[in-house]
Amino acid sequence: xxxxxxxxxxxxxxxxxxxxxxxxxxxxxxxxxxxxxxxxxxxxxxxxxxxxxxxxxxxxxxxxxxxxxxxxxxxxxxxxxxxxxxxxxxxxxxxxxxxxxxxxxxxxxxxxxxxxxxxxxxxxxxxxxxxxxxxxxxxxxxxxxxxxxxxxxxxxxxxxxxxxxxxxxxxxxxxxxxxxxxxxxxxxxxxxxxxxxxxxxxxxxxxxxxxxxxxxxxxxxxxxxxxxxxxxxxxxxxxxxxxxxxxxxxxxxxxxxxxxxxxxxxxxxxxxxxxxxxxxxxxxxxxxxxxxxxxxxxxxxxxxxxxxxxxxxxxxxxxxxxxxxxxxxxxxxxxxxxxxxxxxxxxxxxxxxxxxxxxxxxxxxxxxxxxxxxxxxxxxxxxxxxxxxxxxxxxxxxxxxxxxxxxxxxxxxxxxxxxxxxxxxxxxxxxxxxxxxxxxxxxxxxxxxxxxxxx
Numbered sequence: 001x002x003x004x005x006x007x008x009x010x011x012x013x014x015x016x017x018x019x020x021x022x023x024x025x026x027x028x029x030x031x032x033x034x035x036x037x038x039x040x041x042x043x044x045x046x047x048x049x050x051x052x053x054x055x056x057x058x059x060x061x062x063x064x065x066x067x068x069x070x071x072x073x074x075x076x077x078x079x080x081x082x083x084x085x086x087x088x089x090x091x092x093x094x095x096x097x098x099x100x101x102x103x104x105x106x107x108x109x110x111x112x113x114x115x116x117x118x119x120x121x122x123x124x125x126x127x128x129x130x131x132x133x134x135x136x137x138x139x140x141x142x143x144x145x146x147x148x149x150x151x152x153x154x155x156x157x158x159x160x161x162x163x164x165x166x167x168x169x170x171x172x173x174x175x176x177x178x179x180x181x182x183x184x185x186x187x188x189x190x191x192x193x194x195x196x197x198x199x200x201x202x203x204x205x206x207x208x209x210x211x212x213x214x215x216x217x218x219x220x221x222x223x224x225x226x227x228x229x230x231x232x233x234x235x236x237x238x239x240x241x242x243x244x245x246x247x248x249x250x251x252x253x254x255x256x257x258x259x260x261x262x263x264x265x266x267x268x269x270x271x272x273x274x275x276x277x278x279x280x281x282x283x284x285x286x287x288x289x290x291x292x293x294x295x296x297x298x299x300x301x302x303x304x305x306x307x308x309x310x311x312x313x314x315x316x317x318x319x320x321x322x323x324x325x326x327x328x329x330x331x332x333x334x335x336x337x338x339x340x341x342x343x344x345x346x347x348x349x350x351x352x353x354x355x356x357x358x359x360x361x362x363x364x365x366x367x368x369x370x371x372x373x374x375x376x377x378x379x380x381x382x383x384x385x386x387x388x389x390x391x392x393x394x395x396x397x398x399x400x401x402x403x404x405x406x407x408x409x410x411x412x413x414x415x416x417x418x419x420x421x422x423x424x425x426x427x428x429x430x431x432x433x434x435x436x437x438x439x440x441x442x443x444x445x446x447x448x449x450x451x452x453x454x455x
Contacts (some may be wrong), residue, residue: 046444063085132151171195185223194371210233221246275304318446366397
């Protein structure tokens, strides 16, 4: 059930429990720019927390019932568990308490062209790319992105137009709170099986999301599960992909000999439009760029102009982000936390000509690690060397009795350590000139990458 549209009317001070999360930060940023007083709490210090403090948000480390004092409404992230003392106090306060996706839904209802970008993989990159295109084309969008975009200095932006670009996550059906005018489905894969239980339920959920669109659905016509999710829709459907039946198609796809990306010929309705150059690694980003171009054109941008701006997009934060080089070893970081994401990231890395590729992976949640254990082992084995940290449980307890050593045993030559300093020392003592070391995971494994640069 969606929250009442006037729930924040007359409210001044909004408090966020878990304010440092990639999902909550852009919402806090948007509300701050709208004139609200913003406070919040988090358990994990990091770059986002420091950025929020510099913006004028009051951030407390650790969750304490006293933190909500003075707040007119409280927002909490999906990572906050029911027994969290601050959340318990919020619910007992009599003040409005919103889960992060409920607040996001409320915000999306206030725009006339809300573009919700969903998919098991590629949401952040595509949301950031579309935001980049609309900015460069003068469309002045607002945006809620799961990763940082350099042009906007963070995860969120408040524009003056009716264009809103929103990363739309399927986790526990949170994207069903949204009000998309254009609903985008990049792909549909098995994930969050602790909630969905099976692929059929996931496909059904994406179908429900697509049915919320008021204008059209833009979907990957090459993806079998996506096509199943489209069945029975009354909305206009626009497809993209490499296949001939798609409305937006990439042909003559080839690795760019002068850069990390790919070149391809863009076709619309069977007619050639122009050549497109992607600047970010990975052939999967050809498909992501098609989705972004299609969205931009549905929002009034000329196809050739949208295609031109694809080439100046250098990626979102923590999406194959090159952090630096030490003693001939290149250090990169990526948000990949699902076997398919790890696979495409490592394949992209292997295509870049490095001597060896090191994968430093922090498994995220016990359920995902346990339920997709064999898939993780297969994907990580694409790297020349694999190093694991212990599993980051986040919102879960280890009822699965699963540990990093269980995954390490399934990968030849894999080693694991309990702490990031141990990992950083081991990798930098054993990596050689011409190697690429890429940290993988949606937790705080990026801190390990930074330690490596200091070694």
